[in-house]
Amino acid sequence: xxxxxxxxxxxxxxxQQLVRERTGLxxxxxxxxxxxYYGYILLLAFNPEFFxxxxxxxxxxxxxxxxxAIIVFAFLLTGYYVQRANSVFDDLTAKIKKEVE
Amino acid sequence: xxxxxxxxxxxxxxxxxxxxxxxxxxxxxxxxxxxVTNWPAISMFVVFVGFTLFITYWAAQRTKSxxxxxxxxxxxxxxQNGLAIAGDYMSAASFLGIxxxxxxxxxxxxxxxxxxxxxxxxxxxxMSERLRNLGKFTFADVASxxxxxxxxxxxxxxxxxxxxxLYLIAQMVGAGKLIELLFGLDFNYAVVMVxxxxxxxxxxxxxxxxxWVQIIKAVLLLSGATFIAxxxxxxxxxxxxMLFKSAVETRxxxxxxxxxxxxxxxxxxxxxxxxxxxxxTAGLPHILMRFFTVPDAKEARKSVFFAxxxxxxxxxxxxxxxxxxxxxxxxxxxxxxxxxxxGNNMAAIHLSHVVGGDFFLGxxxxxxxxxxxxxxxxxxxxxxxAISHDIYANVIxxxxxxxxxxxxxxxxxxxxxxxxxxxxxxxxxxxIAFVVALAFTIAASANFPVLIMSMFWGNMTTxxxxxxGWSGLVSAVxxxxxxxxxxxxxxxxxxxxxxxxxxALFTVAIAFIGIWFFSITDKSARAQQDRDGFEAQFIRSQxxxxxxxxxxx
Numbered sequence: 019x020x021x022x023x024x025x026x027x028x029x030x031x032x033x034q035q036l037v038r039e040r041t042g043l044x045x046x047x048x049x050x051x052x053x054x055y056y057g058y059i060l061l062l063a064f065n066p067e068f069f070x071x072x073x074x075x076x077x078x079x080x081x082x083x084x085x086x087a088i089i090v091f092a093f094l095l096t097g098y099y100v101q102r103a104n105s106v107f108d109d110l111t112a113k114i115k116k117e118v119e
Numbered sequence: 120x121x122x123x124x125x126x127x128x129x130x131x132x133x134x135x136x137x138x139x140x141x142x143x144x145x146x147x148x149x150x151x152x153x154x155v156t157n158w159p160a161i162s163m164f165v166v167f168v169g170f171t172l173f174i175t176y177w178a179a180q181r182t183k184s185x186x187x188x189x190x191x192x193x194x195x196x197x198x199q200n201g202l203a204i205a206g207d208y209m210s211a212a213s214f215l216g217i218x219x220x221x222x223x224x225x226x227x228x229x230x231x232x233x234x235x236x237x238x239x240x241x242x243x244x245x246m247s248e249r250l251r252n253l254g255k256f257t258f259a260d261v262a263s264x265x266x267x268x269x270x271x272x273x274x275x276x277x278x279x280x281x282x283x284x285l286y287l288i289a290q291m292v293g294a295g296k297l298i299e300l301l302f303g304l305d306f307n308y309a310v311v312m313v314x315x316x317x318x319x320x321x322x323x324x325x326x327x328x329x330x331w332v333q334i335i336k337a338v339l340l341l342s343g344a345t346f347i348a349x350x351x352x353x354x355x356x357x358x359x360x361m362l363f364k365s366a367v368e369t370r371x372x373x374x375x376x377x378x379x380x381x382x383x384x385x386x387x388x389x390x391x392x393x394x395x396x397x398x399x400t401a402g403l404p405h406i407l408m409r410f411f412t413v414p415d416a417k418e419a420r421k422s423v424f425f426a427x428x429x430x431x432x433x434x435x436x437x438x439x440x441x442x443x444x445x446x447x448x449x450x451x452x453x454x455x456x457x458x459x460x461x462g463n464n465m466a467a468i469h470l471s472h473v474v475g476g477d478f479f480l481g482x483x484x485x486x487x488x489x490x491x492x493x494x495x496x497x498x499x500x501x502x503x504x505a506i507s508h509d510i511y512a513n514v515i516x517x518x519x520x521x522x523x524x525x526x527x528x529x530x531x532x533x534x535x536x537x538x539x540x541x542x543x544x545x546x547x548x549x550x551i552a553f554v555v556a557l558a559f560t561i562a563a564s565a566n567f568p569v570l571i572m573s574m575f576w577g578n579m580t581t582x583x584x585x586x587x588g589w590s591g592l593v594s595a596v597x598x599x600x601x602x603x604x605x606x607x608x609x610x611x612x613x614x615x616x617x618x619x620x621x622x623a624l625f626t627v628a629i630a631f632i633g634i635w636f637f638s639i640t641d642k643s644a645r646a647q648q649d650r651d652g653f654e655a656q657f658i659r660s661q662x663x664x665x666x667x668x669x670x671x672x
Contacts, residue, residue: 077363
């Protein structure tokens, strides 16, 4: 990529918005996922007693809904990101491409 | 010329099918002494293998350029690629291993499954689109984008091949054991047969065949697992209370299978395992190369969304299947004393017989075998790309033509396939769990740090990447060898020198610190060039301007 093109893209407001929004969203969601997962692992490591709680009937312990919830949460997070990216990021990218190509 | 090639393909397929007759013969011989020949299983198996060879033949007609061979021409859609990624990830180790672990330990199996899943959102948020925008055929294309080519390519190729070989060993040994158990075929024959089949898929069909074999297998595996899980729940009146109650009753009232059994009692090991699973996934070369098969960043991110959905769904099924096996696999025909015939890893296979009879057992066995074939093909292709694209075309012969590079890739496939057969036979009696752990640890310690830092940190230089990457690779190998599994259990050298089973916490840190320190202290002219290149790389990674497109068909 030539220097003039780099300068041009860098100065586009759409490009700056794209980088800001995507970077912000990506890190926020990553930290959320890491927080949930390591929270779960640390809870298992430091407070295993918690997982012996029975929450429903006589056999369903708290670990089952929590585990399934983490799996579903991970999937929902990816869905949220993809939905945001498809609507906002792709529009911005298309505008940037139109400006410089 | 073309007819000669077709002839070669036909001859090769004939060779690939040959072991099937050996297989049939082996079963006839084994039948009187061992268990009854399972004809439904064998017919399912033959149908599947025949069908995949047909796909390979179809793909071979369409695989012309290097881009076709490595990246299926860049024309795979997000949904298809999501299935293929899920297929790569739902290896036999996942399906048989996680159901087996749930069967053995109950709740702890779920903890493992969650660790395998949570890496995916991170890959989506931080990597998938950037990989697609920057890469061509291998992850080394991305890692070496703005750096001096030779040292980074060599590092990435070594890291990639190390992971591929270790993973291959685990899969080949698993395949041999599975076939030995199901069909009574000799282990060595089974391994040779798997080897010949994958060489055929990859050499002739390239990425297109590998991807479609993976997609079909993923669909079959998901449907099969759904059926087993539904059958289990049907038997339990669709009540989890009833499922867990029956499971506890068959274990003589042992409630502990419902709780965490101290799988993560030690925080350092727990976090370290989490790091290895999470970041190792983001450093597996056969997974990373799938991002180059889609046309653009949008399809790349959709692939991860679908993959995460399929994998998450699959793990929930695996969990139900594991508990279903505890509750329902109780008849004496499945047991060898107090243990399952064929070990805990066969829990899902036996359960399929309980709920669906011989025919369904045949289906699930064929799918389990297909799983191994498909995953091994993907691995072999990743290894061959590292040799032909990273080492040959970018280091040895920089003016190589497309045709020369593809030719080297095909020969590399032969070599890796042959190595897989030899290692599979050589490691026959080894504990394969440590091999997988080592593969994930190396992927997390050598490939992942270099890759992610090169995309996000403008100050990184060639020197930092090389020193940091090699430190991660070497420290991972050394610490695993000196750890409890290899040092104490396999080498029997007494107390381990490194007390942790999973050293990723330390080795990943070593790699990152190495990259950071040797980059900021790098004052060479090359370093300036490396830093100056970041801006153009960053813009391309964000916008896809200048990225590789899909090839025309």
